[in-house]
Amino acid sequence: MSSPQIEIQIIAALVAVSCAIPGVFLVLRKMALISDAISHSILPGIVLGFFITQDLNSPLLIILAAGTGIITVVLVERIQKTGLVKEDTAIGLVFPALFSVGVLLIAKNANDIHLDVDAVLLGELAFAPFDRFLLLGIDAGPKAAWIMGVILLITLSLLYLFFKELKVSTFDVGLSSALGFSPAILHYGLMSVSSVTVVGAFDAVGAILVVALMIAPAAAAYLLTADLKKMLWLSVFFGVFAAISGYWLAHWLDSSIAGSITTVLALVFLLVYFFAPKKGLLSVMYRQKQQRTEVSLLTFLLHLNNHQETQERHINHLREHINWQQVKANTVVGLALDNNLITITNEVISLTTKGLSFTQTALEYIITNKDDKIEHLKDDFFLFRG
């Protein structure tokens, strides 16, 4: 591994971590798309900043562009407050307009600036190590690493200082304002951090990867845990993992680094999406199937309980009566037999004592609709689940 390679990976990892942290809060606050809006609408800010500073890495440019990000957020909120359109429409109206202004500014002054919409949108991490930061005349590493390092440091210290406030205001706005934390300050604080991160990262990785690095690790972590701290750690881990392995994928395919980091993120998310233990697609579908069978079982037992006549409880008649398909009926009857809830003699089904008491408890739950009745029902009665 050569020194630029290591540097690129360090920059990518720094970007990943500094995106993952605000990303978690954006996802939890249902504001994930704000990151997309900011990442596009900072374009005019970057162009104007570039006119003034003539340097893509100047801190002034970052502040100016981050200012445009905040303006976006404020504009979206203003438009939303008029009640003329919904929030998502407001977002969708603001950022394309600002982005268009940026594109036209670039197009009009194409001769004067070395700035290109492709570069802003897509970024080119491979070039990041060429822009060196000179400290007292000594080469101190790539500029992008320093910028992202400072941003990450600020983000981390803000996170450490305001963790409690952020946590409360994310999950319970009412409580947080009752406790005296201003939700507005926290909101705009988070928005400012997101804007600064997006601007700092755009040069290295491009606007779209910033969005991916903010949302995807947080979303994957959210499917795995419900604990805020664990979620932060997990999304940082996913981000860094995608950054490093994405770099090597790009190296191998000889393609865009930003694109391959996103692709790795997509793979990681897909993996989690399908196989997350409790909230993944497969386990959700399995649980839903299980619940369907169990509800059918309950219906079946209640039906038995209602009818004392033998012809009503005859196995063939039941299938007709409840109108189930052969397979489903077999599953339900089999489950009931396994759990010793029924017995079959001469093709007539009758409830066992256990089945009877199960039905009684279930009925009681249905009548009173109190949750504590159902809580232990399945554990108490079921040897096998559906």
Place this chain on the structure above:
Amino acid sequence: MSITEYFNLLFTDYTLRTISLGTSVLGAICGMLGSFAVLRKQSLLGDAISHAALPGIAIAFLITGAKDTNILLLGALVSGLIGAFWIRGMISKTHLKSDTALGLVLSLFFGFGMLLLTYIQKQPNANQAGLDKYLFGQAATLVESDVLLMVLVTAIALVVVLLFWKEFKLLLFDQDYANTLGFNTRVIDILITFFIVLAIVIGLQTVGVVLMSAMLLAPAAAARQWTSSLAVMVFLAALIGGFSGVFGTAISATQNNLSTGPVIVLVASFFVVVSFVFSPTRGLLFKQIRLIKNRRDLQLKKTLQFMYGIAQTHENIDHPHTIRILNNFQGFTKKSLRKMEENQWILLNKQQWSLTLKGFTEAQNLFNQQTQHE
């Protein structure tokens, strides 16, 4: 080139006519279908889908190796649809919210698309140049066959919208009711989504991935301000979209270095701002005017109520009082007193005022809702 020159050229210049026709048709179909997206609170679906179409274009190119627009668009359509249905699946099967789902599809598909595009660029066959026009759109590359395709898609969309008008409307405003009536809401939903994706894919070549969402949203958001009827809104949105297309093309044709896509979006955004401010019923301007008018009216009635309180203590209601005794009451000015005289509520006589019978009954019935007000 000036604007008038442009309109002259519009009838003579073949290329310009093709492009203008293309952008206006695109604006119209986006406005029409965008209305449904906006009303279904899926405004940002357009943003996600347009980004999600990118890998489809790249894969279609990788498979066929040809740069035939229709095949590339077919790829875009397929991957756009996959994106759209994955978003729905994510929202219904996991606890991820719609914003996260949209953002995920948008960024992950787009990033994968970028990977493929850069991969294609490194490939030896040099046929691939021009794929990135789908990123930012180039209206200038529109040719007659593209415009024909747009017109065809618009015609089909129009027929479908007219055929299923009742079902679409029902689904938009009351999905549960549609269900109870026995409509298959799932099929209708898929149909709407399909056509929205189709409109987006058609527009990619002209305005590009990033700005496509605005094409879908802006005309609809503008049209919404002028009406509360779905039919009028869809029609208006199509009109506004079409006009944005034509004006945008005109402006960008008259200036150097102005790309068409962004100009169209800015024109559409201008329509939105105008609608937000000047719409008679919902617009901010008239809302503010109504607010001020109501406030004045309230002030007037408050003064009347105060006078009524004074007049009640006298035997005859038209007993004159000096204006000075109103001084304790902060809510009157010379102007408001004159206005009350105009309403024939009071009579002014130099420094004195007296309540008229009309004013007295008006004040008496102020809190009585049955009274008819002028």
